[in-house]
Amino acid sequence: DAKTTQPTSMDCAEGRAANLPCNHSTISGNEYVYWYRQIHSQGPQYIIHGLKNNETNEMASLIITEDRKSSTLILPHATLRDTAVYYCIAFNYGQNFVFGPGTRLSVLP
Amino acid sequence: DTEVTQTPKHLVMGMTNKKSLKCEQHMGHRAMYWYKQKAKKPPELMFVYSYEKLSINESVPSRFSPECPNSSLLNLHLHALQPEDSALYLCASSHEDREGRKLFFGSGTQLSVL
Numbered sequence: 001d002a003k004t005t006q007p008t009s010m011d012c013a014e015g016r017a018a019n020l021p022c023n024h025s026t027i028s029g030n031e032y033v034y035w036y037r038q039i040h041s042q043g044p045q046y047i048i049h050g051l052k053n054n055e056t057n058e059m060a061s062l063i064i065t066e067d068r069k070s071s072t073l074i075l076p077h078a079t080l081r082d083t084a085v086y087y088c089i090a091f092n093y094g095q096n097f098v099f100g101p102g103t104r105l106s107v108l109p
Numbered sequence: 110d111t112e113v114t115q116t117p118k119h120l121v122m123g124m125t126n127k128k129s130l131k132c133e134q135h136m137g138h139r140a141m142y143w144y145k146q147k148a149k150k151p152p153e154l155m156f157v158y159s160y161e162k163l164s165i166n167e168s169v170p171s172r173f174s175p176e177c178p179n180s181s182l183l184n185l186h187l188h189a190l191q192p193e194d195s196a197l198y199l200c201a202s203s204h205e206d207r208e209g210r211k212l213f214f215g216s217g218t219q220l221s222v223l
Contacts, residue, residue, distance in 0.1 A: 034209075042216050046213070049209055091210070099153075
């Protein structure tokens with residue numbers, strides 16, 4: 001599995017965009033980038049995933065660099081409910097879904 | 110129905126007890142997972158079932174015994190656990206299509222071993 005690295009923690013002001021970076025410099029061509037988040041004492045929740053194109057859904061946007069060595073998850077208007085641990089995972093069929101330490105995002109009022 | 114339901118939500122057991130954790134999904138997913146999560150750590154994969162057969166066992170001690178009675182149910186039988194087994198146990202199921210694989214997680218069972 002490709003190893004991903006993320007900042008340990010980040011703060012974001014409520015109402016502002018939260019930009020969470022992820023490095024995956026050893027990602028292979030057929031590995032997707034997935035983002036999950038885990039709010040305290042709940043199960044992880046799927047946010048978004050992509051292969052090489054930028055993706056957007058009702059929760060977030062995913063920007064993947066052209067060389068695919070890094071990506072950014074964007075929460076356009078962060079709310080207090082977005083406070084959680086955010087996990088970036090590089091994954092391909094046949095692999096296990098492995099979580100790294102993630103980024104602890106605190107949205108501040 | 111897009112839920113994975115886990116019961117019980119909380120469980121306290123002694124080291125000599127036998128208990129079971131239950132997980133249920135009705136999304137037609139054919140892969141189901143058990144993860145273990147210690148406080149302030151990421152989830153760690155324990156077992157994977159694919160089409161009701163155990164496909165992955167991540168070197169989990171035999172005091173944890175998984176069972177998949179049918180495509181909707183996944184159990185984790187616990188026997189002679191140790192205090193260090195206290196953790197949040199998460200069940201997940203997954204769906205695959207042309208756009209990739211998505212795991213759907215339950216809220217977990219918080220287990221305390223005394």
